[in-house]
Amino acid sequence: MVFSSGFALCAAITGAAALQVPFLSSNVQTPLGHPSGSKPLVNSTELQDLISGDRLMIRANKLYEIAKLGEEEFNHPTRVIGSAGHTGTLDYIYEEILKLGDYYDISNQSFPAVSGHVYESRLVLGDKVAQSAAPMGLTPPTKDREPVHGDLVLVENSGCQSTDFPDSVKGQIAFIQRGICPFGTKSEHAGRKGAIAAIVYNTEKDGVQGTLGNPSPYHIATFGLSGEEAEPIIQKLQKNKTIDAIAYIDAEVNTIHTNNIIAQTTQGDPENCVMLGAHSDSVAEGPGINDDGSGTISLIEVATQLTKFNVTNCVRFAWWAGEEEGLLGSDYYVATLSEKENAKIRLFMDYDMMASPNFAYQIYNATNAVNPHGSEELRDLYIDWYKSQGLNYTFIPFDGRSDYDGFIRNGIPGGGIATGAEAIKTKEEAEMFGGKAGSWLDPCYHQLCDDLGNVNVTAFVVSTKLIAHSVATYAKSLKGFPERELDIAASKVYGEGVKYHGSKLFI
Structure with a gap:
């Protein structure tokens, strides 16, 4: 769940407001397997060409059916941690990666997660x-x-x-x-x-x-x-x-166990890992097909298509649990890394909400001035790609609202893209990206209506192609990318500016 509002647009590149990607209604999928039967070194253009709206939406339909498993307990589809919908999501991710054979080593990382639910509340003041x-x-x-x-x-x-x-x-x-x-x-x-x-x-x-x-x-x-x-x-x-008051909250807070899923290529330099992640859970209020079903799906699809290629550097995919409860899975993962394992991660890329209906193409404004060195180079890779496609983009604050936070705080360069949450689309953004000014970028953010009708296929495809580009670029070569500086995490400036931990304020 990416969360941003009231921030100025930072950059507008002339060109088409959105890449027009047709969505085919048929279930025909891109055939797997490289045409020559061999596996060449990963190529960004070739990997991007394998991304289709058809395949993404087939997966979205599957995820919505899984969310319905939560209906018995919650009376509506949901993939919140602890629900049958989330367990089904984890099973789906694991099975899809398992299908890819020995290209990946896959593991579950179990951890204790705090889950809270408010059933009713009211506050009367005077x-x-x-x-x-x-x-x-x-x-x-x-x-x-x-x-x-x-x-x-x-x-x-x-x-x-x-x-x-x-x-x-x-x-x-x-x-x-x-x-x-x-x-x-x-x-x-x-x-x-x-x-x-x-x-x-x-x-x-x-x-x-x-x-x-x-x-x-x-x-x-x-x-x-x-x-x-x-x-x-x-x-x-x-x-x-x-002034007298009446306060009422019916709520419960429980500790459960849930899982992160980690998949790493068996090929590529294991001392230089390119890492990316999305969160597998939704809020209790809805099925979370955009937040963050879209990121979950994008990573599955990029991981699937990457198997057609060889890589120079290892690629590590992660699906985090408990993001909506406060970045629990990603925090746990980073906290349990040894110094040696931490050093192997050259950068972390966060992909949360890739298909918002009233989208803007957003880039986290991660700079080297206040973040581990390499964060700005990643930001610039996204900028250059949008420019190359003739697409507009805007910057959003890099302020702790998604799973990159634990990585940055532990010295790992990071960044990412998004397409918007509850921020109001401005007139300028409507001119840049189309859509409706004055409405939320995701009108169903954290609501029951975050279902199959809450996905913009154009944004979904564009975002997933950019994910593919980021993976291909760094899986092929890290030449010119800053070396890890193990004694440097986010600077004091970052810590002072971060008032969020996930989608909610904590200060």
Whole structure:
């Protein structure tokens, strides 16, 4: 799930708004096997030519059928971790790679994942229902899963120290300003002081879609609230006026086990690996055919077509679990790498949401100034490809919203492309890419309607061809690409600028 909004367009290249790729309604697939019966060294143009909308959509249909396995438990299709839909997705990925024989070594990496689900919630402030109130991800429920009543207590500073919370918060509802430290820290301090619920309000007018992160026994039911709704409340509390509140959250947080799937070519230099990934899970609310079924499918298809070629450098594909819960799978993978294994990964490419209906061709604006060296060279590879195709593109912030985050923080160059989530398409973007200005790039982002009707085949094919190009380029040669600098991760600048961990704010 890529997540971006309100950012200026960074580059527009003259040319066609979108490559016109016909979608064939038949089920005819590109034959497998190189025509000569031999395997030449990987070639970008030849690999791109093997990508077809037909094959991508056949896989999308399969993935949607798999998502229906989640209906018994969730009453709608979903591929959220822990569901039958996600288990089916993992089986599908594994079986498709297994079909490719000894071209790949494939493995499952099991890890514990925290899964949270909010069933119902409501927040009443004074005599009004808070319209912007949103339960934090991984929040516990209110006591006994029943409404709790208390007065709002304004917390000093940003609630990052236990001393910010007055004793009077005991048995009441803490009202805390966003900023400085993670939401989970604020909730934990409030819980230790005896608060029955917490509200983190924004310092800007927008709402707060956040997560508490790793569970703590001291976390309490926690909401995010927009600055617009919070402002009049703050003014009253600062004048020592009393505002009572009712908070209600019915939720559960569980630890389950799920799997990353890793497939690495048996050929190619194992000391210089080109790595790319997509996440295999969806949110609980829907089947996730674009987010990130599209990236999952693109990687399967590129991995399939790559078997027609030899590679100079090893290529490692990864399908991460638990991305929607906070980048759990990719974080776990990178954290468990030894220093020696970390050094073998020359770069990581993230492919999350490749087929948004109201798309823009987006490139993460990863620069060497604040990221491990090589990130900017990868960014420039994407730029050059869009230019060569006569396609427009735009930059989006490289700010922790997808699975590249753990790699960058651990010194591995990274980057990626996307086609857009809940950002509003501007008039300029509509001129660049077509589509509808004023609407979300993905109108079904994190919703039930992220199904087969939520896929733009043109964007899907273009994005997958660019993935193929990135793989072919670096699998063939890393000449000119910066060597790994093992003592350098993301600079302090990156860490300070990152307020997201996955699709939700954590600070």
